[in-house]
Amino acid sequence: MIAALRADTAVVIGDNEPYSGALANDSMHRHGTRRGLAHALVEIRQDLIGDDGGSEEWAERLAAILTDLSGRPELHEIRHHGSRIGPVDPV
Numbered sequence: 001m002i003a004a005l006r007a008d009t010a011v012v013i014g015d016n017e018p019y020s021g022a023l024a025n026d027s028m029h030r031h032g033t034r035r036g037l038a039h040a041l042v043e044i045r046q047d048l049i050g051d052d053g054g055s056e057e058w059a060e061r062l063a064a065i066l067t068d069l070s071g072r073p074e075l076h077e078i079r080h081h082g083s084r085i086g087p088v089d090p091v
Contacts, residue, residue: 022084036078
């Protein structure tokens with residue numbers, strides 16, 4: 001997802017900037033990582049989605065990326081990967 005977003009030269013993309021994203025037992029860890037599900041959290045600056053035009057632009061941008069990614073069979077498999085917070089205790 002990050003690679004697809006970075007391919008769009010109209011936007012600047014960071015990977016968990018300025019935060020590390022390593023939060024033990026947050027929703028992403030509990031419901032995605034521990035279950036081995038492909039998942040992502042997208043944070044968009046408020047000034048970019050503060051009006052209908054900005055919201056529609058981002059909805060279209062993300063819909064195109066997610067449609068492409070949803071066609072990848074490997075993203076529909078259960079896979080347990082490591083985490084920045086340490087070992088993963090699968091559910």
